Amino acid sequence: MRIRVPASSANLGPGFDALGLALACYDEIEVEVTEGGLSVAVTGEGADSVARDDSHLVVRALRAAADRLGLALPGIALRCRNTIPHARGLGSSAAAIVAGVAAGYALAGQPLDEDALHLAAEFEGHADNVAASLLGGLVLAWQEGSRYRALRLQPHPDLHPIALIPAGRSATATTRGLLPARVPHADAAFSAARCALAVHALTTDPALLLPATEDRLHQDYREAAYPATLHLVRALREAGTPATVSGAGPTVLALTTDAKLPEIDLTGFTPHPLPPTHGVQITP
Structure with a gap:
């Protein structure tokens, strides 16, 4: 087979x-x-x-x-x-x-x-x-x-993800170990709302992807494992491009609708368009 x-x-x-x-x-x-x-x-x-x-x-x-x-x-x-x-x-x-x-x-x-x-x-x-x-x-x-x-x-047909892949690696077991056992109730409520919005944005209205991909549940807690990754996520988002840490990192996923990235410093990361x-x- x-x-x-x-x-x-x-x-x-x-x-x-x-x-x-x-x-x-x-x-x-x-x-x-x-x-x-x-x-x-x-x-x-x-x-x-x-x-x-x-x-x-x-x-x-x-x-x-x-x-x-x-x-x-x-x-x-x-x-x-x-x-x-x-x-x-x-x-x-x-x-x-x-x-x-x-x-x-x-x-x-x-x-x-x-x-x-x-x-x-x-x-x-x-x-x-x-x-x-x-x-x-x-x-x-x-x-x-x-x-x-x-x-x-x-997924919405206008969704054109770009993976920005670094040379460095991370281990899921390590990055999960950085997560707290408890999070503030306000952060949990925030993430629940954003997750629901993300489903809508990814399938129906990509114009909402920037607010829909905001996170308070896991990404910032893992910054010590890959500071360059979080720096790039924030730089992309400040430039108007929805971006997240891909899984346990350290790859960054830019969820573009035009297959283009803003003109920012990508040193250490190689972009790879990866369609759904x-x-x-x-x-x-």
């Missing part, structure tokens, strides 16, 4: 662990069931650092899906071609998880369903990135008890 899975940007400002957007940068894998053993080949991003054994994230997700579906896998041959930057806030781990889960479902002859989303989200610990890579477009993710769920929405895109694709 061949699996093609997109990058994603989560949070989109106020939608912490709730909003995600699939972006047109893709990892591709080919997986084959063999008579025994495991072989993993990796080219592109992470080729010099990712595991080649059972700890490889795609392999782990694939085996979990196979176990869930009762599929026997005597051996696996996996080939990965990675283009999603690692540890930059563009959902590389979520893409790997979705690729593995999708491969397991495909090999079992089963369509992707809500159980596939839940399994992928269990791996990630939240559903926004995996839902975007699985479903495509704009996603709204939530939990009902211990169950992860998500809804796909269609479809979800995971599977071919025999």
Whole structure:
């Protein structure tokens, strides 16, 4: 099976662990069931650092899906071609998880369903990135008890995101550790209103994106991890361009409607236009 899975940007400002957007940068894998053993080949991003054994994230997700579906896998041959930057806030781990889960479902002859989303989200610990890579477009993710769920929405056709990607990396576990256990009630209310507005702006009225992407819930608390990222977010916003930290950072996502950036200092960041895109694709 061949699996093609997109990058994603989560949070989109106020939608912490709730909003995600699939972006047109893709990892591709080919997986084959063999008579025994495991072989993993990796080219592109992470080729010099990712595991080649059972700890490889795609392999782990694939085996979990196979176990869930009762599929026997005597051996696996996996080939990965990675283009999603690692540890930059563009959902590389979520893409790997979705690729593995999708491969397991495909090999079992089963369509992707809500159980596939839940399994992928269990791996990630939240559903926004995996839902975007699985479903495509704009996603709204939530939990009902211990169950992860998500809804796909269609982004407005005038939305032209630009990812400004730095050379430096960040770790989600580290940046989550910077978040306080409690936030002021006023900030929570502010973020709830802005998250609702963001859904409307991203799907219906992009003219509202600047106020809709304001955040008081997580971005400022993480500034110590990537001060240059927050500096660029503020500079873009002051110039009238809606901008957020992409996921756990340090990439900045500019949500433009004309695919243009203002004339400000982008030193240390490389802009990459990444349009909204479809979800995971599977071919025999």
